[in-house]
Amino acid sequence: MSRQRTGLGTNQESVRRHNLGTLLQHVHRAGHSSRAELTSIMGLNRSTIAGLVGELESLGITEQALPSQARGGAGRPSSGVGLSGSGPFVIAVDLGVDRMDVARVGLGGVIHERAAAPIVGGSEAWQVAGSVAALVRQVVEDAPMSAPLVGIGISVPGLVRRTDGLIRLAPNLEWHDVSFGSIVLAALGVDVPVSIANDADLGALAEHHRGAGIDIDDLIYVSGNVGVGAGVIAGGMRLEGAGGYAGEIGHLRYNPEGRLCHCGNRGCWETEVGAHAIARAIGIPEEQAASLGELLEGYREPTPELRLIGSHLGHGLAGLVNAFNPQVVVLGGYFRALFRLVRVDVQAALADRALPAPLESVTLALPGLGADSVLLGAAENALEPLFVDPVASLGTAITGVGTKLAG
Amino acid sequence: MSRQRTGLGTNQESVRRHNLGTLLQHVHRAGHSSRAELTSIMGLNRSTIAGLVGELESLGITEQALPSQARGGAGRPSSGVGLSGSGPFVIAVDLGVDRMDVARVGLGGVIHERAAAPIVGGSEAWQVAGSVAALVRQVVEDAPMSAPLVGIGISVPGLVRRTDGLIRLAPNLEWHDVSFGSIVLAALGVDVPVSIANDADLGALAEHHRGAGIDIDDLIYVSGNVGVGAGVIAGGMRLEGAGGYAGEIGHLRYNPEGRLCHCGNRGCWETEVGAHAIARAIGIPEEQAASLGELLEGYREPTPELRLIGSHLGHGLAGLVNAFNPQVVVLGGYFRALFRLVRVDVQAALADRALPAPLESVTLALPGLGADSVLLGAAENALEPLFVDPVASLGTAITGVGTKLAG
Structure with missing residues (x-):
């Protein structure tokens, strides 16, 4: 019996810490929150919430904040919880x-x-x-x-x-x-x-929590960062794979007659939409490929070469849309600047190759967090x-x- | 207060039903189980387990079973739980x-x-x-x-x-x-x-629960069934996508100079490893493509044409290994018979194109449940x-x- 009681005690303490973390996570994501909101969202009663809020305050993580003036409604305003300026x-x-x-x-x-x-x-x-x-x-x-x-x-x-x-x-x-x-x-x-x-x-994680994918359970962040990779959120969870390596979509076979890739194979998707391909398309040395984003920002109109790369981007994205059926695909890294220029070509190529069912519910989006x-x-x-x-x-x-x- | 008590009551009832379902699921997966095993696995005490077992019996789902004779160990054997022959x-x-x-x-x-x-x-x-x-x-x-x-x-x-x-x-x-x-x-x-x-x-689900993927959290079931598709288990969960369409990997762009696919595009992976491609390789009319599995079972040695298809299978699987980083890839449908014949070629092509990190932890496997x-x-x-x-x-x-x- 004593063993069981010890187990129970441990569980209560771990439940309390879990609630403390969950409450903090809510304030972290949503910002300044009233106790009434926290009570309703967490499904706990007012006194439990008050206890948790008190503990976060005593830990120096949160502080009391005045209730937002913007909010109407009758009744005594419940005091708010804000993040401490000298918190963790x-x-x-x-x-x-x-x-x-x-x-x-x-x-x-x-x-x-x-x-x-x-x-x-x-x-x-x-x-x-x-x-x-x-x-x-x-x-x-x-x-x-x-x-x-x-x-x-x-x-x-x-x-x-x-x-x-x-x-x-x-x-x-x-x-x-x-x-x-x-x-x-x-x-x-x-x-x-x-x-x-x-x-x-990490791009997928941030966009899911506070960017273009808030409340979106199935999203892909495609990063153009010399190489090309993807972060996948599936069913609200990070898709990691057995070792943590999931999302290496830059090396999908794309054109068997294409260029040699640094991975040793020929014609990976990355050889058609990676930074080196774009550098060639806009006629700059491949060594400058890493600063592509800034260079592309300077363009007002796409060149035919960039439009072709836009098509390759869309064709490759179609494979991801078929394979993962995401609701949102966020285009990060230098794809931000490229997508602004050749959006029409990317969309057309995607529509051309994706299956109708997964295509109808997907949106291509720019990162909500910009370059960050x-x-x-x-x-x-x-x-x-x-x-x-x-x-x-x-x-x-x-x-x-x-x-x-x-x- | 009364509102809260009602809520509490509902929760206790739903917890009990959840436990009832979880216990049943365990017996469904593991087969005949002793009460001691169920007590330990579910982390509930003996009397709670006895209550749940009694309820499943009264519902006609399970029945008392003699403890397995094979098991050693001291102490009074705890009575077993088996599935009823006239159960659901x-x-x-x-x-x-x-x-x-x-x-x-x-x-x-x-x-x-x-x-x-x-x-x-x-x-x-x-x-x-x-x-x-x-x-x-x-x-x-x-x-x-x-x-x-x-x-x-x-x-x-x-x-x-x-x-x-x-x-x-x-x-x-x-x-x-x-x-x-x-x-x-x-x-x-x-x-x-x-x-x-x-x-x-569904192939992925069954193989995960009682086939080649038991206790494997990241697995892909690739089905050869005229068309080619995949079912993905990621982190122990079914990868469904926003609409339920995830896993349509048969239409990954594979060879832009290749054949026209029924989806309207040219050179989808399916056009190289689908049933029609295999039918051509073994010289049978495409109309017989649906019974490929049986035909392939008749081969003792692979032909060069089949070996080439094995290479295309391995190259495409490399893309899946890079994208999903699975621990096991199960080859179902007619790929069962094909893989038996050209395993060497599939493995070699996979090793040739997959990135080393995800490659090192992946195993290609035949379905544990055969054709079912x-x-x-x-x-x-x-x-x-x-x-x-x-x-x-x-x-x-x-x-x-x-x-x-x-x-």
Whole structure:
């Protein structure tokens, strides 16, 4: 009997922490919320909600906020819950191919500070980690002393093993089997949780939570980032696959007579819509492929060559629409700028090749988060432990980061 | 307060029914189980389990069974739970392209009776439904009078809308927007729940529950059934997509210089590995394509033409491995016989085109359920309401079916 009671006690505590995390996640996603809203959404009674809110306040995560004046309705307004300005935060790192973006991101997906630096071609992982560490020091410099750093989220343009975050392959960085998390921690000299994931997977995550895919259970984020990859949300869940490598759709066989791909095969979809193909289409050297997005922004009208690439994009997307039957396909990376130019061609090619049933319910969309989907996805990934168990997550966080890292 | 108590009462009742369904599902999957096993697996105490078992017995679903003699161990053996011989059953219907299989299937996936009939090319839905009804009468004739028919599960080689089971397109039957469930019920003159789904999706479901994919959370069932389709289990869940159409991988662009596909495009993967391609490879008329499986069984050695098709199969599978990162790919339909013949070529082509990371953890496998994956998947789909709420499901079931349908 005593064994059973212990089990029961543990369960009650874990249920309470779960509720605490769920409430926090709601405020994180929806922003400032009234207690009445929280009571209704969580299906818990007012006193339980009051207890949870009190605990989040005492943990320094949320603070009392005045009820929004905009709201009408009779009766005493219920007091609101807002996010604390000196609450927990994460560091988000978006490793591109030729540049990195680093940001200090708070709850609510607020970017407090950001910095960027180039990545020189052929850099070793430890050199890139050194640059990351320098940017991290920069963005935490003005963080409130009492604000806890919960973790670091890193996005990589490559295949990341789910179990431990090992970067199995980042083709454009020429990395194989790199444990980049440990290397970054070594460069920083601190110990906090690090989460690493594929860039397109993180783009999908952020767009699903606070971008073009809110309340959309089936969405694909297609990332154009020199290589081409996809992040898939299916039935509201991240599609990860057995090892965490799902979504490598850049290497779908597309044209067996086509160009040689860096993967060793001929005619992968990426060879027709990847950055190098677009660079050729607009007549710039392939070495400048990584800054395609900016170059494409400068176009007012599409060239015939770009329109052809738009068709290849649409044809390939048709395969994804048939295979995954998404409601929304978000076009990220340099596809943002390309899609603005050749939307008609992409749509026509998609309609040409997709089956009618999955075609009728799909929308092609630009990212709701602009160029920051992947960066904010890295932040969401690092924040996730807070929503599972805020108490445990704060237990592994560190405060006074600005001072500690400066020293 | 009274409102809250009502809510609480409802919750306790729904929790009890959920537990009842979960316990039944366990016995359905694992077969004869001891009460001790059920206590341990469900994490409930002995008296709660005893109550649930008693209720399932009084509903006529399970019966007391002697503990298995094979098991060793000390202590008083706990009495076992087995499935009742006159318990609930479903009708499973596997519509192929040129034949249909109909079976009476009980809990535990036991096929009690089965029958088959040809489908004549160009048949209208009502004609096919008439044949289905005749086979249903045949397989229920000897069903125990007291055994309740819980529902009818139908597999279709086509796209089925998730919300209502409308067959949007079954290309090889030439059906568009057919509400086949209602047509079958009209032909039978009874009212029971009907569930309709895509053949490959049902193959995946059955292989996941009791075939080659037990305890495998990420698996793909690739069905060769004139057309080519896939059913995907991702993270232990069915990948359905927004409308229920996910898995239409037969129309992935494969060879832009290739043959015209019935979908209107050129060079879909299906045009290289579909039944018509194989029929050409072995020199039989395309009209006989539907009976390919049997013809291929007759081969001892692969021909060069079949080996080439094996390569195309492997190349296409590489795309699926990259996109979905499955742990197991099950080759069903006529791919069973083909894979036995040209396994070496399929494996080599897969290894040639798949990325190393997802390749290293994937296994190509024959169906654990032989030729019956899809039929048993249709049964699983029809049984599912029993595992959600056995009491409600039995409420919509009908008994004495043999007599009712004969009249």
